[in-house]
Amino acid sequence: MFEFENALEALLTVSLLILSISSLGLVYRVIKGPSIPDRVMALDSIGINLIAITAIISIMLKTDAFLEVILLIGVIAFVGTVAFSKFLQKGEIIEYDRNN
Amino acid sequence: MSLIHLVILSPLLLAIFVPLLHKYFKSIHTGWFVLILPLVLFVYFLSYLGTSMSGNTYLSTMNWIPSMGINFSVYVDGLGLLFALLITGIGSLVVLYSIYYLSKEKEALNTFYVYLLMFMGAMLGVVLSDNLIVLYSFWELTSISSFLLISYWYHREKSRYGALKSMLITVFGGLAMLAGIILLYNMTGTFSVRETIANVDLVTGHELFVPALILFLLGAFTKSAQFPFHIWLPDAMEAPTPVSAYLHSATMVKAGIYLVARMSPVFAGAPEWFWLISVFGIITLFWGSFSAVKQTDLKSILAFSTISQLGLIMTLLGVGSAAVYYDYLSPNVYTVATLAAVFHLINHATFKGSLFMVVGIVDHETGTRDIRKLGGLMNLMPITFTLAIIGCFSMAGLPPFNGFLSKEMFFTGMLRATEIGVWNMDTLGWLFPVLAWVASIFTFIYSMVIVFKTFTGKLQPEKLDKKPHEAPMGMLIPPIVLASLVIIFGFFPNTLKGIIFPTLHSIFPGNFTVEEVDIYFWHGWTPELFMTIGVIGFGTFLYLTLAKWGKIYNWFPQRLTLNKLYDGGLVGLERGSFAFTKFYMTGYIRNYLVMIFGFMAILLAILLTRNGAFNFNLDNTTPVGVYEVVLSLIMVISAITILFTTSRLSAIIALGVVGYSMALFFVLFRAPDLALTQLIVETVSVALFLLCFYHLPDLSKEVSRLKFRLTNFIISVSVGLVVILIGLSVNSSRLFESISSYFEVASYEEAGGKNMVNVILVDFRGLDTLFEIAVLTIAAFGIFAMIKLRLADKKGEVNDEG
Numbered sequence: 001m002f003e004f005e006n007a008l009e010a011l012l013t014v015s016l017l018i019l020s021i022s023s024l025g026l027v028y029r030v031i032k033g034p035s036i037p038d039r040v041m042a043l044d045s046i047g048i049n050l051i052a053i054t055a056i057i058s059i060m061l062k063t064d065a066f067l068e069v070i071l072l073i074g075v076i077a078f079v080g081t082v083a084f085s086k087f088l089q090k091g092e093i094i095e096y097d098r099n100n
Numbered sequence: 101m102s103l104i105h106l107v108i109l110s111p112l113l114l115a116i117f118v119p120l121l122h123k124y125f126k127s128i129h130t131g132w133f134v135l136i137l138p139l140v141l142f143v144y145f146l147s148y149l150g151t152s153m154s155g156n157t158y159l160s161t162m163n164w165i166p167s168m169g170i171n172f173s174v175y176v177d178g179l180g181l182l183f184a185l186l187i188t189g190i191g192s193l194v195v196l197y198s199i200y201y202l203s204k205e206k207e208a209l210n211t212f213y214v215y216l217l218m219f220m221g222a223m224l225g226v227v228l229s230d231n232l233i234v235l236y237s238f239w240e241l242t243s244i245s246s247f248l249l250i251s252y253w254y255h256r257e258k259s260r261y262g263a264l265k266s267m268l269i270t271v272f273g274g275l276a277m278l279a280g281i282i283l284l285y286n287m288t289g290t291f292s293v294r295e296t297i298a299n300v301d302l303v304t305g306h307e308l309f310v311p312a313l314i315l316f317l318l319g320a321f322t323k324s325a326q327f328p329f330h331i332w333l334p335d336a337m338e339a340p341t342p343v344s345a346y347l348h349s350a351t352m353v354k355a356g357i358y359l360v361a362r363m364s365p366v367f368a369g370a371p372e373w374f375w376l377i378s379v380f381g382i383i384t385l386f387w388g389s390f391s392a393v394k395q396t397d398l399k400s401i402l403a404f405s406t407i408s409q410l411g412l413i414m415t416l417l418g419v420g421s422a423a424v425y426y427d428y429l430s431p432n433v434y435t436v437a438t439l440a441a442v443f444h445l446i447n448h449a450t451f452k453g454s455l456f457m458v459v460g461i462v463d464h465e466t467g468t469r470d471i472r473k474l475g476g477l478m479n480l481m482p483i484t485f486t487l488a489i490i491g492c493f494s495m496a497g498l499p500p501f502n503g504f505l506s507k508e509m510f511f512t513g514m515l516r517a518t519e520i521g522v523w524n525m526d527t528l529g530w531l532f533p534v535l536a537w538v539a540s541i542f543t544f545i546y547s548m549v550i551v552f553k554t555f556t557g558k559l560q561p562e563k564l565d566k567k568p569h570e571a572p573m574g575m576l577i578p579p580i581v582l583a584s585l586v587i588i589f590g591f592f593p594n595t596l597k598g599i600i601f602p603t604l605h606s607i608f609p610g611n612f613t614v615e616e617v618d619i620y621f622w623h624g625w626t627p628e629l630f631m632t633i634g635v636i637g638f639g640t641f642l643y644l645t646l647a648k649w650g651k652i653y654n655w656f657p658q659r660l661t662l663n664k665l666y667d668g669g670l671v672g673l674e675r676g677s678f679a680f681t682k683f684y685m686t687g688y689i690r691n692y693l694v695m696i697f698g699f700m701a702i703l704l705a706i707l708l709t710r711n712g713a714f715n716f717n718l719d720n721t722t723p724v725g726v727y728e729v730v731l732s733l734i735m736v737i738s739a740i741t742i743l744f745t746t747s748r749l750s751a752i753i754a755l756g757v758v759g760y761s762m763a764l765f766f767v768l769f770r771a772p773d774l775a776l777t778q779l780i781v782e783t784v785s786v787a788l789f790l791l792c793f794y795h796l797p798d799l800s801k802e803v804s805r806l807k808f809r810l811t812n813f814i815i816s817v818s819v820g821l822v823v824i825l826i827g828l829s830v831n832s833s834r835l836f837e838s839i840s841s842y843f844e845v846a847s848y849e850e851a852g853g854k855n856m857v858n859v860i861l862v863d864f865r866g867l868d869t870l871f872e873i874a875v876l877t878i879a880a881f882g883i884f885a886m887i888k889l890r891l892a893d894k895k896g897e898v899n900d901e902g
Contacts, residue, residue, distance in 0.1 A: 087794070
């Protein structure tokens with residue numbers, strides 16, 4: 001099925017597979033649930049997995065064009081998770097209170 | 101532009117000044133100013149008589165839209181001149197009559213005379229135009245001004261009903277005629293009547309000949325109130341009496357007759373033309389006279405009488421068209437029918453005009469037009485009585501009035517019609533004289549009803565609103581003039597030769613030469629004379645026994661009358677379209693989406709299969725890697741989750757997963773900029789979804805899963821399938837190389853950038869970017885405005901909590 005030019009590529013492919021399986025497991029958690037925080041955590045982890053996948057793919061594609069993507073995923077995953085958490089905790093993300 | 105153009109347009113020009121005259125000369129009845137114009141025009145048109153009699157015509161063209169062959173060309177020949185004289189002559193009399201009929205204080209005279217002048221100008225335009233499009237324009241102007249005149253007393257509901265009815269029917273016919281004109285133009289390439297007649301060979305053999313013929317006849321039949329389109333005319337009697345006298349007896353209803361006569365050189369000779377015109381004419385003749393007898397309102401009697409007389413003229417024109425078939429070999433046999441048509445056209449205009457005015461006088465002086473309330477006016481209104489006798493006896497076809505002459509010629513024409521050796525006339529031909537004869541008996545009866553029920557018998561002063569007395573002289577002059585014409589034409593019919601024979605020349609152009617025919621009283625003991633004697637005998641008998649057999653009119657089922665059909669049709673149309681609109685305009689966006697997507701899927705599927713556009717080849721495809729498979733699986737699973745999840749939050753998260761997987765695809769397919777943007781946009785939109793989710797109202801918060809609907813399922817599956825198929829086909833058939841190779845080179849060499857995507861966005865195709873920035877700006881402002889601007893809610897309170 002796979003033919004590798006060298007050991008590096010074999011290694012990268014294997015790690016990509018592992019990451020994919022891990023992501024699939026996380027997707028299962030997103031779907032199944034049982035509570036919202038489970039899903040949020042799973043989504044956050046998918047984000048981190050995405051960083052790794054992007055990094056490995058960019059090595060495989062031999063390009064440095066995706067480094068921004070990696071950084072962005074990191075930022076967004078963080079912001080998203082925080083937003084979700086706040087939403088779960090307070091019911092809204094940006095508190096809007098003129099009196100303060 | 102020559103004088104004659106000015107003459108045709110002069111009523112329209114005067115119409116502009118009528119309101120001013122009305123405003124600044126309040127003490128003088130506006131009609132006096134108006135009266136001058138038709139008189140002058142009448143004299144002007146009389147001056148053409150000499151030219152016309154010597155067989156000459158007059159043509160003058162004013163360019164209107166020359167590039168389309170539409171020019172205001174005026175063509176004065178016998179036919180046009182006859183109508184122009186009728187329009188202006190009777191127009192003057194009607195204006196004079198209206199001065200005494202309409203009160204200066206109570207009526208809105210300015211609008212009346214504006215409409216009347218509009219009508220007069222339009223009618224002159226119809227009969228003198230050589231260009232069919234110009235003719236059509238004036239034709240519609242007559243419909244519109246007639247609509248305005250019928251609804252002159254617009255506060256009455258019946259006036260508005262009658263106006264609407266006549267508008268709908270005549271405009272329907274007018275549009276049909278326009279279609280006919282366009283068909284003729286397709287055949288001959290010209291809008292000019294004369295050139296069409298000159299190229300008549302192009303028309304007769306053409307496959308569009310019969311459709312054009314039928315469309316023209318639709319126009320003529322609706323305008324001239326032929327069966328079954330006659331129903332608008334009795335309802336148009338709600339108009340003021342001068343209008344009824346002018347439009348609905350002498351001029352407008354004859355526009356259809358004019359059209360038939362004018363187009364005869366083009367269409368005559370064809371069996372369709374002969375049959376349609378004569379059969380519908382004779383049915384109209386019979387039905388009109390039969391229905392007239394049962395009416396109790398004088399104007400209704402006259403309306404049905406007009407219908408029947410128009411049918412008579414139409415039949416004669418139809419029978420006369422047989423002359424063209426015989427190539428004028430024996431002209432006097434069938435042309436006598438056309439001669440009778442033209443002669444009766446003039447006669448009808450004279451006696452019907454005077455009768456309407458008589459009825460108007462009776463109405464004006466007694467306050468009613470109902471024959472059940474009238475009676476015994478003979479001694480009170482002797483002049484009106486005399487006028488009524490002259491008009492009605494002429495209408496009934498009694499000697500020594502002009503109606504007798506045209507009735508005799510009518511019978512001659514009908515009897516000759518049975519001798520036509522073609523078109524099944526040998527088997528069905530006998531119907532023509534029989535129906536004509538029966539219709540004449542009914543004509544006799546209602547004519548007698550008008551005279552004797554109104555003027556003889558016992559006076560019933562308690563039923564009348566006013567104390568009856570003779571009309572003022574000014575009101576009597578116009579009917580006196582017309583009645584004298586009835587007598588003059590009756591005794592000296594040959595004075596009309598000068599106008600009748602040029603008219604016949606117009607109807608039968610070309611090699612036809614009119615033999616000198618004298619119209620005279622005494623034909624000898626001909627069948628026609630016996631028929632007239634029979635009409636008088638039977639008519640008298642039936643009139644005297646009217647009370648006994650009159651009940652047969654009650655046997656006719658009221659539900660099946662044409663008026664019921666028209667009213668029911670209108671109501672049905674309205675209800676039907678309302679129900680149809682209600683059926684598909686449900687107000688639910690889901691239904692509209694079903695329609696839009698269903699239509700799209702069906703249309704595209706049909707196009708794909710019809711054109712054989714679907715093809716599938718794998719030559720250009722790259723091998724599918726394992727990453728793509730895994731990623732696709734993730735996306736598919738998340739998408740399915742969105743459909744089947746019970747919670748909205750899970751749906752939002754699953755949607756996020758789809759979006760992020762999309763970003764990963766962008767990474768895989770080497771699109772870093774897209775991946776970046778996709779990530780950010782996805783995050784923001786997920787956050788926005790969450791925002792919306794939180795603000796859902798508590799009450800109807802729905803946490804159940806989507807309901808399964810078969811229609812939606814079928815449509816969504818088919819849309820998906822069709823789009824996939826199209827995508828595959830598009831990918832499988834690459835017609836030409838893409839232009840991206842240019843950008844690869846040029847983005848650095850010409851634009852000085854290494855990032856090709858960004859160079860395209862801001863340099864090669866910067867304009868798109870500009871407007872997408874505009875879109876975002878508009879969206880931002882829109883959101884801001886929607887949040888900030890809370891205008892008054894339903895209760896009227898200003899809510900500015902945002």
